[in-house]
Amino acid sequence: MISLFLALSILPLAPSQSVRFPSAAEVARAVKGGDEVEIERVAGRLGAVRLARIAVAKGGKRDERVAALRSIPLVADGWAVLPDIAQLMLDQDGEVSRHAAECARQIAESLSRDRVEHDEIPLDVLRVAQAMLGAEASNATLTSSTRSSAVFAVAALREVTKMDEAAIPRLLGDADPSLRRAAAESLSPGPAAEAALENVLGTDSANEVAATAAAILCREVPAQAPALGRENNAERRAAKLGTKARDRLRALAADPSIPLADRLDLLPCLRLGAGGDAGVKDRQVLTQLAQSKSEPESLRKRAQALVSQH
16 A cells, blocks of 8 residues: 555655755754744745655654654644654664654644544544554554554544554553553543553552553542532542552552652542541541651642541
8 A cells, every 4th residue: 555655755846946945954953953933934844745755764864854753743734644654663763763653643632623624634544544553552662652652642543533442452461561551541531441440550560550540540539529419420430449459549649659740640539438447548548648748748738638528
């Protein structure tokens, strides 16, 4: 199958000899200079197809190829070369591969249903790109950052085209903790994702992955108990966490090595403390955090507010 980029690349360029497009070296200088206005100006004059030609050039200089990849998300037609950028993630140059993945993620995240309809973006282009990105997210020969960017790109494209919803959950069993964490962050909302996240929270060997799952499950739980009968779905879900998940939740809340943002997000689940021994243990953890002088002030205050409602 000939890619969209290759199909476009065989079309003749503008015939006028008076038009001079910026060179690959000029793109690299603009990016190196860090002036966003200049980068957008140069990128806009070239457009996505010409920038992609620079990026995929096997004999091209690394800085020029990387600069082109950093510029493509700034042009309106970046979506047109998304399959080719996805393919470039397999490039033998690790820096090019990494920047290709980030480029694909930025393009995917810039798309919306309204934009796809307004710009009449062909859905088959997005489907092909999504399938390629999904395959590369599963490719263990690529680096963690490259694969994670691919996961986020696949998840972003979910908003504008159909996808295999089992693709991302499968990555929760990958050997790479960074990829499992990206997969947890990218699950499609719903009961199946909630069950998967609870399983990750209770069983994943990496604390950072379990903490991400906990934060997602708990961040929408209100800090204050609502009136009886007014509980939201997040609160009802958190109250039903199994023993393994709740035990892990307490351990993560008390672990200073866990990112503060995740700890703050997961704490509200401990307010819900199920009855009996589980509720007592939840309160103990909150009390310890509220009284600990070694914990960040924001965490102490959150714990104090929550323990008062037990």
